[in-house]
Amino acid sequence: MPTAKPSPMAVPLPPLPPIAGVRIGACAAGIRYVGRTDLVAAEFAPGTHVAGVFTSNKCPGAPVDWCRAALKGGRARALVVNAGNANVFTGRAGAQATRATADAAAALGGYPAKQVFLASTGVIGEVLAHDKITAALPALFGALSADGWADAAHGIMTTDTFAKGATRQALIGETTVTINGIAKGSGMIAPDMATMLCFVATDAKIPQPLLQKLLRRAIAGSFNRITVDSDTSTSDTVLLFATGAAKHRAVPADGGKLLTGFARALTELLHELALQVVRDGEGASKLIRIDVSGAVSGKSARRVAMSIANSPLVKTAIAGEDANWGRIAMAVGKAGEKADRDKLSISIGGVWMARDGAVVAGYDEAPVVAHMRGHEVNIAVDLGLGRGQASVWSCDLTHGYIDINGAYRS
């Protein structure tokens, strides 16, 4: 809940500069929460390209259906996001709510409804009171500004305990472009394509198919490497808007070397946002980094790392500051990937506790104990089989997670 104590791993929201071609802001529409903003909107300059990646969950929310259809046009003029109600599993009423919201925004701005993108998060299965949204939109659209990024980052929060944002600059040719991103997410986090909500905007001018490709690649190395609780949300949405307001050299259809710096900056930005989501994992007290090496392939390494990252027994051991590497061995073995117990090595905080399938006699436990007491725990596993490697991030499983999720709806 927004009133909860901030996560011990919280990071401050960095200053988010204006992006040429973007006006953004938030207001309180009273959808679920009282005394806080819960409705966010943005308007984009004409000609803005959009790319999107959505949840792989087979029961997606109505706004995800809407965005998938709208994305086919490749253009965006507006974004409307509400917190408190996910508009998921709401049947025809859910589809009607998305249509009414997009129509209202389109009428205000004078552009096609199919250029309005939508996202909702919160409770599943309750009909969204879209009249509250459409009633609040005129004043909200009138107040949008280039400086509204921080307000937007706060307005999309649900069980988040801190607002999440990141910014980067990159050179395209000799021209500096800027990328801003905001995200929300804390529970129901096991993105298989994307995670919860993340909105990114840049003033770069990038052809739409290329923008989509860049986004997919950046997500594979960022949001698809984190987990909080292995539960894949029905609402996961990442949207990237490129206004094209920056006066850089024209980008060829295949991007070429011109976008190398931009692609790197985009991946870094999404990675920073993804880690903020894990830092705010529901009830989490530790950020866990898991590096797997020596796997038969990178894919295999990622699966083994995710098996460790999602193991309740590993996560509770870390919550208890117990360097229980036996449970890590268990999680490697249950992953279903190629593994040989007698070649397996495990370290925590850089100290190798197990080598080649057995405990390291007389390893120094003191630095491990000290490492476990901190808010960031590093686990490394070497399978001793090949050259495949992967890193993923998770958090511990504590009483806080049970508190939040044993009484979320009521």
Place this chain on the structure above:
Amino acid sequence: MPTAKPSPMAVPLPPLPPIAGVRIGACAAGIRYVGRTDLVAAEFAPGTHVAGVFTSNKCPGAPVDWCRAALKGGRARALVVNAGNANVFTGRAGAQATRATADAAAALGGYPAKQVFLASTGVIGEVLAHDKITAALPALFGALSADGWADAAHGIMTTDTFAKGATRQALIGETTVTINGIAKGSGMIAPDMATMLCFVATDAKIPQPLLQKLLRRAIAGSFNRITVDSDTSTSDTVLLFATGAAKHRAVPADGGKLLTGFARALTELLHELALQVVRDGEGASKLIRIDVSGAVSGKSARRVAMSIANSPLVKTAIAGEDANWGRIAMAVGKAGEKADRDKLSISIGGVWMARDGAVVAGYDEAPVVAHMRGHEVNIAVDLGLGRGQASVWSCDLTHGYIDINGAYRS
């Protein structure tokens, strides 16, 4: 821990009658626990056939390696089980411990070491002090009796809060045979082949290859249908001993109709033991039954059911007595199996709350609330696609699980 308050779903240990050809018992060997039994042994009549199914975890314990090799002979004369140390991930020392234990038992009984079966559960990664076991064996073997089943059920417990056992009778031809089983298990329960430890004995005389086939089939419908925390143990072992002491008609190699009743009784017995394991799930306060129908196949139904059964958000909602069917829809959607949101229906306690992809307007919440307050919660999901169905059992996720596993080793 053995001193913990019994699970609210605990069931009393039924009287376990003698099995002709089996002598069994337990003693305190001081392996880890103080003031309780922790070493169990059984001796079987000459000619006893044995079948076994073991963990699919790629990092199995040394006793699992031992049993897999011993099983090739198909004959058993003894069983030795310790609680408190799993002898997993212990390298050469682990293999030496199994060899020394089997040798000691074999010397006492005058049979080959390869007819001694072994199992260990408890902490992973610590060398097993097998000298404590071998020192205790002579007195223990001297005290084995036909009436020692209840003592054995208690002696194999680790984090279990109650002893687990079941018994059945079946007719083979006109002869009554008896089957006894004991099991232990509470956490690290997501059997993919078997679960934790379960030992079954019967006086039936069944050819070994057929015995193995019967056991595999019975496990598919029992232990492979339960989960506590999605973590597959490194020690899962189910052994079935058939002493052949009953004077029934000879069983043909393919079993035929003669074993229909026996096979049913065996499956029922394993199912009863599997449910006892879930009832004792670490920290659990509710037993959850999940029935999935309308899937494209039985396999698909089982995967969807297991996705619900393992979802931390579903499990915490049930702990909080919140009929949050939206989370059930989420878990269906993330399973990766064929599903159509708009054909999905969900009921709790027999009340259909969602039909064809949307909430049932005005459903009666009172009986659902009353049902959620009980210790047994029934969830039914219909996918509306085909005829595949499956039932699985799980338990809720509570503060108790965090308490137990955040401080198990220390």
